[in-house]
Amino acid sequence: MPIVAIVGPREVGPGERELMLDRAAAVFSDHGVDDHVRIDVPGRGAGTASEIDGSFRAEVVPIVPALQSGSLFGDMPGALIVDAHRLVKSEVEAIADMLSTLDPDAAAVVFVADGSLPALLKKVVTARGEVISVKKMRERDASDWLGSEAKRRSLHIDQEAGRVLLHRFGSDIAALGRALDQLEIESGRVTVEVVQGRFANRPDEPMWYLSDAISAGKEGEALRRLADFLEHGHPLVLLAFLEGEVRRRSLALSAPDIDTYAGWVGSNAKAFPVRKVWERRHRARPENLTRSLDALARADLTLKTEPEPVHRVTLERLTVALCRWLG
Secondary structure (H helix, E strand, O other), X not given: OOEEEEEEOOOOOHHHXXXXXXXXXXXXXXXXXXXXXXXXXXXXXXXXXXXXXXXXXXXXXXXXXXXXXXHHHOOOOEEEEEOHHHOOHHHHHHHHHHHHXXXXXXXXXXXXXXXXXXXXXXXXXHXXXXXXXXXXXXXXXXXXXXXXXXXXXXXXXXXXXXHHHHHHHOOOHHHHHHHHHHHOOOOOOEOHHHHHHHOOXXXXXXXXXXXXXXXXXXXHHHXXXXXXXXXXXXXXXXXXXXXXXXXXXXXXXXXXXXXHXXXXXXXXXXXXXXXXXXXXXXXXOHHHHHHHHHHXXXXXXXXXXXOHHHHHHHHHHHHHHHHHHHO
């Protein structure tokens, strides 16, 4: 039986979480495990003290019989440990010790973690099993998934209908899957009218989708991304994020080389966010970066002092201006 860790990006969205759990289910299916115990690790500082073993919180205790000998495994041929990055030191040490002596035919064990596994646990899993990485899902990944899933379900989705589905659900393939469940009852083609009439939600997407649209000067897309964000997030959080983006671009424009810039922002020159800003550093003139920071400061003041009805139009005007200055 396998020992597998499925590790996603540091900030896992619903699409990545669905994909990680699907990969875990596939591991059990591939190895003939029809049933498994699922353990959801509570956050650090949370959980109930165990009366069985001081090494484990009560919520994590079920892993003990699951990782012991086959005779003690009973009716639990598989163990799924979700949010394994939340395991505390004593739990990590005890689990790593059990994994190091685990009979390979005793249990199928799958860890699901955001960002990375605790170092000791990763060392043991790498030595005795496999670590699978799941990358951040983007809309183009969701588009590929939508195409293959529609084909599997024998659904014919018009191109424009598919585009609207992605606008509605973004990279959340879990929600997209539920939408396809509903669309399967439609006869014939799935048209844009069907999609628009049935689904009115807005995707909860990362803020960098909006900043990417601004940097590309795509005013229409940026305004759509803004509307999506405002359905789920607070405008002041968005302003803080955009201000940070503009300041990083200003630093990149002033830095003599990428290593210096990386040092200024406390990161590594090989990190993708660092390279991304560095490659875009000449797209905006210094005076436009200054104008952008000034506009962000004025928008922040407006949101904090003016009535709510003016907030949205302020953000929309700011978004269009940033597209013209930074794109």
